[in-house]
Amino acid sequence: MDAIVGALGEHGVMNVDELRRGIESMAKDEYETATYYERWLHAAETILAEKRILAPGELDERVRS
Amino acid sequence: MNHDHGHDHPHEPVTTAGEPPAAARVRALEELLVEKGVLGREEIRARIDWLVSRTPADGARLVARAWVDEAFKARLLDDARAAALELDLDPGPSPVVVALENTEAVHHMVVCTLCSCYPKALLGPPPDWYKSLPYRSRAVSDPRGVLREFGLDLGADIELLVVDSTADIRYLVVPRRPAGTERLDEEALARLVTRDSMIGVAQPAPAD
Amino acid sequence: MSFATGDAVRVSARAHAGHHRTPGYLKGRRGTIERVHAGFTNPETRAYGDDGTPARRLYLVSFDQPEVWPAYQGSPRDRLLADVFEHWLEADA
Numbered sequence: 001m002d003a004i005v006g007a008l009g010e011h012g013v014m015n016v017d018e019l020r021r022g023i024e025s026m027a028k029d030e031y032e033t034a035t036y037y038e039r040w041l042h043a044a045e046t047i048l049a050e051k052r053i054l055a056p057g058e059l060d061e062r063v064r065s
Numbered sequence: 066m067n068h069d070h071g072h073d074h075p076h077e078p079v080t081t082a083g084e085p086p087a088a089a090r091v092r093a094l095e096e097l098l099v100e101k102g103v104l105g106r107e108e109i110r111a112r113i114d115w116l117v118s119r120t121p122a123d124g125a126r127l128v129a130r131a132w133v134d135e136a137f138k139a140r141l142l143d144d145a146r147a148a149a150l151e152l153d154l155d156p157g158p159s160p161v162v163v164a165l166e167n168t169e170a171v172h173h174m175v176v177c178t179l180c181s182c183y184p185k186a187l188l189g190p191p192p193d194w195y196k197s198l199p200y201r202s203r204a205v206s207d208p209r210g211v212l213r214e215f216g217l218d219l220g221a222d223i224e225l226l227v228v229d230s231t232a233d234i235r236y237l238v239v240p241r242r243p244a245g246t247e248r249l250d251e252e253a254l255a256r257l258v259t260r261d262s263m264i265g266v267a268q269p270a271p272a273d
Numbered sequence: 274m275s276f277a278t279g280d281a282v283r284v285s286a287r288a289h290a291g292h293h294r295t296p297g298y299l300k301g302r303r304g305t306i307e308r309v310h311a312g313f314t315n316p317e318t319r320a321y322g323d324d325g326t327p328a329r330r331l332y333l334v335s336f337d338q339p340e341v342w343p344a345y346q347g348s349p350r351d352r353l354l355a356d357v358f359e360h361w362l363e364a365d366a
Contacts, residue, residue: 001091002112002113002116003109003110003112003113003116004091004094004095004098004104004109006112007104007105007108007109007112008098008103008104010108011103011104013103016233020179020180023180032198035085035087036181036193036196037087037091038087041087041090041091041094044094045094053098053101053103054097058097059090059093059094059097062093062096062097063089063090063093
């Protein structure tokens with residue numbers, strides 16, 4: 001997850017402040033039960049969906065397949 | 066990661082058995098991003114290789130050099146990023162790295178209350194406790210209590226400075242050189258410098 | 274408003290919607306400029322995809338622990354240092 005976030009940063013797709021905003025936007029109970037990198041995953045999904053790089057449900061579908 | 070599917074029976078991959086569910090999601094995300102041309106598979110591999118190669122040994126080299134060379138120490142305290150480059154070390158992507166010197170009067174301790182920023186390039190990945198909510202909240206409000214849990218009891222005459230790395234600057238503590246180490250060379254000194262002493266929650270290992 | 278090492282400052286106590294890097298526990302607290310860092314891009318606008326210009330000055334500010342935590346247990350000379358952006362600081366006369 002660290003590598004993905006770093007690479008997204010290098011490509012100008014998602015910067016570290018967007019990552020932090022994504023984490024800060026998590027619901028409190030979700031935040032508290034998530035692990036450190038699960039929070040990064042949540043933030044990346046939020047920001048990538050916001051930027052329409054990921055379509056809604058696209059990642060869920062890929063995980064299921 | 067890719068293995069040959071020359072055989073024709075189903076199997077559960079050994080490499081991914083027993084993983085937490087999030088790991089599958091992370092892999093799926095990586096696949097999607099690579100397929101969409103947002104990221105390259107090789108660059109992700111290269112980044113992972115870089116991250117796993119980071120250890121506290123680089124930070125320890127900076128500290129050991131500062132202990133034996135006063136002029137270098139002055140340069141380190143002035144601009145730690147430049148000092149790291151001087152020793153051919155990778156200071157990491159942060160534009161500013163600051164080294165904080167512990168003295169007989171002052172002890173520094175580093176935390177990132179807002180997330181868990183950490184000088185990974187010079188110290189390797191942060192320990193779980195550093196990223197935990199208890200550390201992030203108590204390091205600022207009850208630092209002496211936290212240090213006692215780490216086995217470090219600072220005297221009342223020592224000034225304790227807690228540094229909260231709230232922005233993009235990375236902080237590294239230069240611990241005090243242990244007593245009785247006058248005859249040790251730089252390499253031996255570097256072996257005494259622990260990761261925790263460069264975070265500021267412990268002193269370096271004593272000389273044998 | 275630009276500060277120099279040694280200046281007395283106070284962290285603004287205002288609310289702020291959205292992402293920002295000034296911790297709640299420091300709002301309204303009085304401190305002293307310990308170090309002047311170079312200009313940094315603004316994380317508040319970078320968090321929304323902006324490039325974060327114009328750059329804002331960043332300062333390492335020193336606070337006495339008893340000023341930050343009324344019930345502080347430790348030496349009264351203990352301090353807390355944090356990086357605070359210029360637009361979150363006011364001069365403290």
